[in-house]
Amino acid sequence: MQTSDDATTQSVSTDHPTAHPPEAAGVTPEHPVAEEHIHLPPPSIWPITTALGVALAGFGLVTAVVFSYLGLVVMAFGIVAWIQELRHEPH
Amino acid sequence: MATTTATGELHAQPYPSTTTWDRTLDYIKTTDHKLIGIYYLVTSGVFLLIGGLEALLMRWQLAVPQNHVISADVFNQLFTMHGVTMIFLVIMPVLVGFANYFLPIQIGARDIAFPRLNAMSYWLFLFGGLLLYWSLIEGSMPAVGWFSYANFWESPFTLDNGPIFWAASLIVLGAGSIATALNLIVTVIALRCPGMTLTRMPLFVWMVLVNSFIIIWAMPFLTADAVLLLFDKFVGTHFFQPEQGGNVVLWQHIFWGFGHPEVYIMILPAFGMASEIIPVFSRKPIFGYTFVAFSGVAIGFISFIVWAHHMFTVGLTVSEQAFFAATSMIIAVPTGVKILNWLGTMWGGSIRWTTAMKYCVAFIVQFTVGGITGVMFAIVPLDYASTDTYFVVAHFHYVLGGGSLFLILAGVYYWFPKMTGRMLSERLGNISFWLTFIGFNVTFFPMHFLVAMPRRVYTYTNTAWAPYNLIESMGAVVFASGVLLLVYNVIASLRNGKEAGPNPWDAWTLEWSTSSPPPAYNFATIPTVRSRRPLWDLAHPEAPDWRFERHESQRGAQPSPAGRSGSEGAVATLTAERSTVQAAPAQPAVTRPRFEMTPARMLMLFFISSESIFFISLIVMYSVYAFHFSSSQLEIPRTFWFSLALFSSSGTMIVAEKFLSAGNRKMFNLFLVTTIILGATFLVGQLTEYAKLYSESVTISSAREFGTTFFTLTGFHGFHVFVGLVGLTGLLFLNRDWRPGHESPVKSIGYYWHFVDGVWVFIFSIVYLRTMF
Numbered sequence: 001m002q003t004s005d006d007a008t009t010q011s012v013s014t015d016h017p018t019a020h021p022p023e024a025a026g027v028t029p030e031h032p033v034a035e036e037h038i039h040l041p042p043p044s045i046w047p048i049t050t051a052l053g054v055a056l057a058g059f060g061l062v063t064a065v066v067f068s069y070l071g072l073v074v075m076a077f078g079i080v081a082w083i084q085e086l087r088h089e090p091h
Numbered sequence: 092m093a094t095t096t097a098t099g100e101l102h103a104q105p106y107p108s109t110t111t112w113d114r115t116l117d118y119i120k121t122t123d124h125k126l127i128g129i130y131y132l133v134t135s136g137v138f139l140l141i142g143g144l145e146a147l148l149m150r151w152q153l154a155v156p157q158n159h160v161i162s163a164d165v166f167n168q169l170f171t172m173h174g175v176t177m178i179f180l181v182i183m184p185v186l187v188g189f190a191n192y193f194l195p196i197q198i199g200a201r202d203i204a205f206p207r208l209n210a211m212s213y214w215l216f217l218f219g220g221l222l223l224y225w226s227l228i229e230g231s232m233p234a235v236g237w238f239s240y241a242n243f244w245e246s247p248f249t250l251d252n253g254p255i256f257w258a259a260s261l262i263v264l265g266a267g268s269i270a271t272a273l274n275l276i277v278t279v280i281a282l283r284c285p286g287m288t289l290t291r292m293p294l295f296v297w298m299v300l301v302n303s304f305i306i307i308w309a310m311p312f313l314t315a316d317a318v319l320l321l322f323d324k325f326v327g328t329h330f331f332q333p334e335q336g337g338n339v340v341l342w343q344h345i346f347w348g349f350g351h352p353e354v355y356i357m358i359l360p361a362f363g364m365a366s367e368i369i370p371v372f373s374r375k376p377i378f379g380y381t382f383v384a385f386s387g388v389a390i391g392f393i394s395f396i397v398w399a400h401h402m403f404t405v406g407l408t409v410s411e412q413a414f415f416a417a418t419s420m421i422i423a424v425p426t427g428v429k430i431l432n433w434l435g436t437m438w439g440g441s442i443r444w445t446t447a448m449k450y451c452v453a454f455i456v457q458f459t460v461g462g463i464t465g466v467m468f469a470i471v472p473l474d475y476a477s478t479d480t481y482f483v484v485a486h487f488h489y490v491l492g493g494g495s496l497f498l499i500l501a502g503v504y505y506w507f508p509k510m511t512g513r514m515l516s517e518r519l520g521n522i523s524f525w526l527t528f529i530g531f532n533v534t535f536f537p538m539h540f541l542v543a544m545p546r547r548v549y550t551y552t553n554t555a556w557a558p559y560n561l562i563e564s565m566g567a568v569v570f571a572s573g574v575l576l577l578v579y580n581v582i583a584s585l586r587n588g589k590e591a592g593p594n595p596w597d598a599w600t601l602e603w604s605t606s607s608p609p610p611a612y613n614f615a616t617i618p619t620v621r622s623r624r625p626l627w628d629l630a631h632p633e634a635p636d637w638r639f640e641r642h643e644s645q646r647g648a649q650p651s652p653a654g655r656s657g658s659e660g661a662v663a664t665l666t667a668e669r670s671t672v673q674a675a676p677a678q679p680a681v682t683r684p685r686f687e688m689t690p691a692r693m694l695m696l697f698f699i700s701s702e703s704i705f706f707i708s709l710i711v712m713y714s715v716y717a718f719h720f721s722s723s724q725l726e727i728p729r730t731f732w733f734s735l736a737l738f739s740s741s742g743t744m745i746v747a748e749k750f751l752s753a754g755n756r757k758m759f760n761l762f763l764v765t766t767i768i769l770g771a772t773f774l775v776g777q778l779t780e781y782a783k784l785y786s787e788s789v790t791i792s793s794a795r796e797f798g799t800t801f802f803t804l805t806g807f808h809g810f811h812v813f814v815g816l817v818g819l820t821g822l823l824f825l826n827r828d829w830r831p832g833h834e835s836p837v838k839s840i841g842y843y844w845h846f847v848d849g850v851w852v853f854i855f856s857i858v859y860l861r862t863m864f
Contacts, residue, residue, distance in 0.1 A: 040202055040612055043120035047211035054266060055218030058259035061321065062222075062229065062252045082207065087825065 044085060050078030122206035123611055124191050127213045129510060131188025132503075134217055135181045140578070141224075142176035143571055145169045150534075154564035156557050158550055166549035167234035168253075172223075174237030175257065178357065179264050180220045182495050186360040187216075187271050189502055190299045192510060194275060196602040196609060197293045199284025199618045204277040204690045208270055215267030223260035226253060233257040236547070238350060241331035241342035244320065255324055258317035265310045265317070272303035272310075273697050279303075281690045284601075286620040290384075293600045293623070294377060297384045298363030301391040302356055307701040308395070309352035315708035316345045319803070327792030328799040330712065337799075340405055341715055345708055347398035355394040357491055359387060361498035362429055365451050368505050369433050371598040372448035373440030376624060376636070379432045386425035386432075393422040403474045412471050419469035423462060430459060445596075446520030450501035453528050457493025461486055464539070479546050485538035493531055500527065500577065507581070508595045512607040513588030519580040526573030533566025599624035695839040699846045702811075706850050709807060710857060713800040717861070724789055726780070727859050733776025734855050737812070740769035741848040744819075744841050751837055763823055766844070770816050777809050801858065808847070808854055815840070815847045 053075025060068025121127065149169050152161040161169070195203050203209050226232045231251035235243035244254035279300045283292070292300075319342075322328040329335035331342050362383075370377045377383060399407060399415040407415070433455055442448065464486040468474045477483060507515045537559040544556050551560075594603040601618060602609070603626055622628055622636030688696075747762035781802070784790075791802040818840040825836075 041122050041206045043117060043122055044207050044210070045116075045120050047122070047207045047209075048119055048214045051211050051214030051218055051267075054215060055222055055263050058219075058222055058263050059225070061259050061325070062225070062255050083821075083825070 042089070044082070046078050046082035046085060050075055050082060053078050120210075122210050124195055124203040124206060124209055125510070125609065125611075125613075127209055128188045128190075128192025130213050131184050131191060131216070134220070135184040135188065136578070138176055138180035138184075138220060139574070142173050142181055143574060145173040145176065147567055147571055149173065150564040150567040152549060153551075153560050155561065156551050156554055161549065163549040164234065167547070168232035170547055171233045171236055171253075171257075175223065175233065175261075177491070178237060178353070179261065180216075180223070182357045182491065182499070183268065184216050185499050186299075186302070186357070186495075187212075187268070189295075189364065189499075189506065190275055190360060191271070193506065193602050194296055194299055195278060195282065196605065196613050197296050197600050198279060198282060198287050199601050199614065199620065200278065200282035201612045201614060201617070202282075203274055204282055205274050205694065209274050212267040212271040212274070215263055215270070219260045219263035219267060222263060223256055226256040229256075231256070238343075238346050239320070240346075241320075241337075241339045245323065245332055254320060258320045258324075262314055262317050265314045268306050269310050269698075269701055272306035273694055273701070275299055275303045276307070276697055277690045277693045280693060281688075284614075284617050284620060290381070291620060291623045293363075294366035294380065294383050294387075295360065295363035298359045298366070298387050301387045302359040305352045305356050305359070305391050305394060307697060308704050309349045309356065311701055311705035312345050312349035312708050313353075315705050315712075316342060316349070319712070322803060328803060329792070330799060330803075336716070338715065340402075341712065343402050343405060344399070345712075347401045348395075348708075350401065351398040352394045354487075354490070355390055357495050359390065361454075361495045361502075362387065364498050364502045364505070365433060365454060366429075367598075367600065368447050368501055369436050369451050371505075371596050372443045372445055372451070373437045374443070375436055375440040377432065378435030378438070379428075380623065382428055383432045386428040389425040390422060393418060393425070397422055400469060400474070403471050404478045416469050416471050420466060423466045423469075426462060430455060430462075445504065446515070446517055446524050447501045447504040449521075449524045449528075450497050450504065453524075454494060454497040454501065457489050457497060457531070461489030461491075461494060465490065477542055481538040481541035481544045481546060484546055485535050485541075488535045488538070492535065497527075497531075500524075503577070503581075505596070506602075507584070508591030509602055509605075509607050509609070511585060511588075512591050513584050514591050514595060515580050515584045515588060519576060519583070523573045523576040523580060526569055526576060528573075530566050530568070530570025530573050534563050534570055535566075537562050537566075594626065599626040601625055604629075689838075691836065692839050692842065695842045699842060702846065703850075706807070706853075709804045710853060713804045714857060716797075716800045717857075724784060724787055725859055725862060726783075727863065730776070730780065730855070730859055733773050734851060736769045736776070737773040737848055737851055740766045740773070741845050743769060744844050748837060748841055751835075760823065763819060767816060767819050767823070770812055770819070770844075774809060774812055774816070777805065804854060805858065808850055811847045811850070815844045818843060 053071045053073070056071025056074060057068045058071070060066065060071055118126075148161060149166065152158050152166060191203065191209065195201070223233075229252060231253045233239065233253035233256055235249060235254060235257075239254055239257050243249060244257075279292070279296060319328070319330045323330055323332070329337045331337045331339050333339060366377055366383050397415060397418045399411060400419040403412060403415070433451075437452075464482070468477070468483075468486070504515055504520055507513070541556055541559055544551065544553070591607045593606055595607075596603070601620070604618065605613060618625065620628075624636050628635035628637060743762045743766045747759050747766060750756075750758040750762060784798075784801075789798050789801075791798050791806075793799070818836075822837055822840055
């Protein structure tokens with residue numbers, strides 16, 4: 001996964017969106033420029049977990065209420081794990 | 092960051108996943124706004140086929156009079172599901188998908204503001220859609236219309252789970268939409284690249300921004316309605332049961348309070364797409380940029396005060412009718428302004444008849460037809476005569492089908508090359524366009540003549556309607572074949588479409604400066620823009636837009652600067668180039684937008700504004716019923732004391748924040764704990780009050796509405812206090828080792844806490860203090 005450590009940046013000196021052939025943008029990694037690191041958040045399983053919890057809570061209303069409780073637990077678990085991930089993410 | 096090309100191969104990924112499971116997991120865990128945008132488009136494409144199939148089944152049934160291939164019950168389910176699917180699972184998410192993919196790129200950002208939240212929104216959409224369609228498996232699809240009027244879904248009328256499926260899935264979908272809208276708003280405000288001022292944003296971005304505000308302020312009405320539905324079904328309240336003091340019309344007011352803004356939610360981003368596509372294929376800048384942007388803002392505001400035109404036949408007072416008739420006519424003005432802008436853009440341009448452009452032109456024609464019939468409904472007596480007839484069906488299909496859907500198809504042809512790196516076949520596109528154009532009009536135009544035929548009837552006996560219906564049904568088949576051809580075109584072009592290259596249309600906005608598809612991080616170097624058409628500037632250094640912008644833009648129309656070069660131009664270019672190299676940041680034109688507010692706090696504030704709408708719905712609900720009852724059971728002095736605890740907790744929270752910013756961790760903790768104790772005191776006070784009322788047999792299901800509305804309103808507030816307390820308690824434990832460099836969530840949670848306290852000021856005044864007078 002691409003984090004700031006292995007992010008590719010390009011040493012293109014430009015004020016314009018592309019002063020170089022646009023196909024080259026990002027496809028050919030060059031040496032990273034010192035100060036500009038591209039930081040993208042790592043993939044995370046917790047958004048889908050949280051969403052699943054919410055949907056399960058709704059699902060329980062139309063099936064068996066146990067699904068609703070399960071959904072709330074899954075949702076809470078997802079949120080807590082999500083926050084933990086945010087806290088321990090390298091800056 | 093895992094990202095994919097159209098063919099599904101992963102690139103830009105340092106540690107490639109090898110097994111299928113790992114690769115699937117990568118797709119599930121992705122936070123890439125572009126991949127999620129594609130998820131939205133593909134998912135809603137599938138729902139489009141399902142919703143279209145439902146429509147075809149209805150047309151099959153209606154093709155001839157007294158047809159019985161489909162029972163009345165199934166027909167009810169079909170038109171309900173067709174409406175809900177097309178609105179919530181097709182048009183809204185498709186537009187969100189385009190916004191997801193292109194909005195960050197168009198404003199020169201590497202990502203959306205909250206990528207994980209964005210991923211959650213998508214999954215909420217998918218699961219919400221699946222939840223709705225689970226009703227098919229259960230055999231109890233909602234059958235009471237997409238607006239689920241209360242008298243239809245209340246227990247005596249509907250006994251199955253259909254309305255519950257409707258409510259549960261719409262709450263899930265609504266949560267997802269609000270999260271996305273908040274995300275997009277913060278992205279636009281906080282992540283624009285240097286030089287991307289508000290007046291230089293692409294119009295698609297403008298319209299999505301306006302749209303996102305409509306979503307966060309309109310969706311809570313729907314959520315409130317759906318929650319109250321669930322309360323009526325499960326908790327035993329009777330908000331909408333007249334025999335228990337409830338009011339069915341109130342459902343309509345709250346529903347359409349959401350429902351009419353929703354109409355604009357479905358069209359505004361599409362307007363934005365038209366405003367991107369038409370200039371590119373007319374080879375002219377948009378005519379009247381400022382007018383397009385600000386008429387969008389005007390529509391956004393006015394859309395909130397037209398709702399009751401859906402309810403003229405309910406029986407409104409004359410002054411109410413006059414007001415809503417007037418606003419409904421007024422909202423047509425900014426919409427008409429846009430039509431003029433698009434025509435003005437095409438006027439004198441050298442038009443390229445690509446498929447995308449054809450769809451845009453068809454849109455202008457069809458949307459105008461739908462708009463004209465729309466204004467007709469603002470004439471109240473005409474509305475009386477035509478309400479619930481096929482004339483209405485014709486109207487909104489011309490607006491949403493001929494309007495939104497046609498622009499969505501235009502957007503598919505326009506942006507497909509960017510998303511996949513391949514061109515869609517223009518030959519197939521042309522055939523597909525004519526099939527959809529002819530099919531659409533043959534299907535829906537005859538409906539204008541069926542002004543006597545009621546909507547939502549599963550069959551009819553009047554043979555005079557038969558030829559129209561038969562023609563419509565045949566048109567529907569042609570329409571469907573056009574859509575299927577597009578599906579084939581997409582699949583075929585993914586395999587062996589022509590290579591697109593970065594900018595196949597010679598367009599001017601930033602997304603076309605990246606490769607097709609763009610890399611995971613969009614831009615290797617964050618671009619700097621100086622005008623509305625950065626790629627024009629790049630291609631025409633002799634006459635860049637920004638040279639003319641300062642003088643021309645405020646007047647709206649931007650004449651094409653081509654041919655204005657010459658010696659003066661050359662000098663200007665030289666000066667400009669020197670300044671870009673040496674002192675770019677010093678130029679006022681390229682200062683980066685700066686905000687004191689961090690994105691997280693901004694998110695919280697907008698979220699709070701959305702929550703306020705939810706509370707406003709509940710307070711309105713309470714106030715409407717408050718006429719009926721005397722609330723002598725309420726003990727105001729006691730409530731006052733525990734209210735005071737809540738109000739003072741806001742003060743202690745402020746003190747706590749002050750200590751934190753002064754670096755005094757110990758005093759911060761002390762005051763935070765005080766805040767929590769005060770908040771908990773309030774909750775305990777509220778619970779004892781509930782216990783007392785219950786002992787006097789005032790319950791949430793007691794008749795005449797006091798219990799119902801009192802417990803719902805104060806209970807929801809109590810729930811928010813509880814959530815706030817969970818947040819504050821979390822701070823107590825988490826803030827200790829919150830890493831430096833990460834924004835501490837103290838401020839955001841503080842905002843939420845103040846909001847919860849502030850809401851209680853209103854509730855306390857309306858529920859308690861009011862009874863003293």
